[in-house]
Structure formats: structure tokens, C-alpha cells
Amino acid sequence: MTSSSRGTRVAGWILVPLGLVALLGALALVLGPGLRTAEPAPFGQSMTVSLPAGDAGVYVTPSDVWSQISCTAEVGGEERALRPDMTMQDLVVPQRWEARGNLAMERAGTLEITCDGPVDGGQFTVGPVVSFFTLIGAGLLGVLGAVLIVVGGVLLAVGRRRGTGTQPSSARTSW
Structure with missing residues (x-):
């Protein structure tokens, strides 16, 4: 495993949990106030x-x-x-x-x-009061979380591929 592949995988393992936390935060902003009513x-x-x-x-x-x-x-x-x-x-x-x-x-x-x-x-x-701006913030946080998860997943896949030494196969095939 090269240091480049290790760094890529570490970045992926950092971004995926951050994305999950952002998604949970967005969910809490949208659903939480309804659970705190009298x-x-x-x-x-x-x-x-x-x-x-x-x-x-x-x-x-x-x-x-x-x-x-x-x-x-x-x-x-x-x-x-x-x-x-x-x-x-x-x-x-x-x-x-x-x-x-x-x-x-x-x-x-x-x-x-x-x-x-x-x-x-x-x-x-x-x-609690839920405003339109709260929903916009929750939407932006949710999008950020989804992007972090996707980018983190791609980094994990790239790091894994680099670490095993496999390269994409050539598009050429012989008959």
C-alpha cells in the first residue's frame, strides 16, 4: 500500500462520517421540533x-x-x-x-x-418555531452531507484500487 493510497483512504474515512453527521443534523432540524411540542x-x-x-x-x-x-x-x-x-x-x-x-x-x-x-x-x-429559513438550512446541510458521502466513497474506492495495485483494464479487446 502506497502512502498516496493510504492518504486517499483516510480522507474517505473522514468524509463519510462527516457526511452522515450532516445528514443527521438536517434530519434533526426538520423533524426535531415536532417532537418537542406540548x-x-x-x-x-x-x-x-x-x-x-x-x-x-x-x-x-x-x-x-x-x-x-x-x-x-x-x-x-x-x-x-x-x-x-x-x-x-x-x-x-x-x-x-x-x-x-x-x-x-x-x-x-x-x-x-x-x-x-x-x-x-x-x-x-x-x-418551537420552524421557519422557512430553517428548512433551507436543513436542505443545504442535507446536500452537503450527501456530497461528502459520495466524495468520501469515491476516495475510499480509489484508495483501495491504488492500494491493491489494480489499474483499470484497457478498453481494447482482442478477438
């Missing part, structure tokens, strides 16, 4: 959630009557309005939740929220 509550009931400082997203069950769903929220006895956010995205895991809007929590506190609408069996929940 226990859902049925429409018409109140939910109390302790939240850290920052933005909190409000999500409802899929509905064709979007304009007829209303949510009211209170933080520390003060009524707060949901902010519509055109970059906020739906959650898909463990079930599909439609983004309704978000709340800015200046500091950690307790949120009391109620959502209601004409949806049989409708539910709502509160969780």
Missing part, C-alpha cells in the same frame, strides 16, 4: 405551558377553515396576540400540525392559551 389540547379547552424566553409557535390540526380558527393567549395575566409569520412552517412529525402564528416570550414564563374553531376533533399545541 401535549395537544382539544379546541375549546385551555392549555397551560411553561416556556423559555424566545419565540413559541402555535400549531393546530389541519383544517380547511383556517380563517375561522381563533386563539387567545395570556402570559402573566396579560393578553397576547398571536403574530402571523409568513416564514413559519408546518410540523410533520409525529403528526401534521399547521402553523397558526407565534408569540414572543421576552423572558421565561407560563403561557395560557385557548384555540377554537369549527373543526370536529380539532386540536392545538405549542412548540
Whole structure:
């Protein structure tokens, strides 16, 4: 085995795991927020959630009557309005939740929220905000991970071929 083939294989063994980590990171960015939502509550009931400082997203069950769903929220006895956010995205895991809007929590506190609408069996929940930019970042990270895996795999194959001394056979054949 030559030092060139050894270096090529080492580079391949570094790139493949880095690519896998990037793919897992992209998957966590896309699916993770849906796993960190509060226990859902049925429409018409109140939910109390302790939240850290920052933005909190409000999500409802899929509905064709979007304009007829209303949510009211209170933080520390003060009524707060949901902010519509055109970059906020739906959650898909463990079930599909439609983004309704978000709340800015200046500091950690307790949120009391109620959502209601004409949806049989409708539910709502509160969780992390997933923006359009988060999805773009996850997509770019996923592409980077795939490229690293492919390049690492090619380097492993080239290093193996060089290390065994095999060269590609000639395209010429004799009859």
C-alpha cells in the first residue's frame, strides 16, 4: 500500500462520517421540533405551558377553515396576540400540525392559551418555531452531507484500487 493510497483512504474515512453527521443534523432540524411540542389540547379547552424566553409557535390540526380558527393567549395575566409569520412552517412529525402564528416570550414564563374553531376533533399545541429559513438550512446541510458521502466513497474506492495495485483494464479487446 502506497502512502498516496493510504492518504486517499483516510480522507474517505473522514468524509463519510462527516457526511452522515450532516445528514443527521438536517434530519434533526426538520423533524426535531415536532417532537418537542406540548401535549395537544382539544379546541375549546385551555392549555397551560411553561416556556423559555424566545419565540413559541402555535400549531393546530389541519383544517380547511383556517380563517375561522381563533386563539387567545395570556402570559402573566396579560393578553397576547398571536403574530402571523409568513416564514413559519408546518410540523410533520409525529403528526401534521399547521402553523397558526407565534408569540414572543421576552423572558421565561407560563403561557395560557385557548384555540377554537369549527373543526370536529380539532386540536392545538405549542412548540418551537420552524421557519422557512430553517428548512433551507436543513436542505443545504442535507446536500452537503450527501456530497461528502459520495466524495468520501469515491476516495475510499480509489484508495483501495491504488492500494491493491489494480489499474483499470484497457478498453481494447482482442478477438
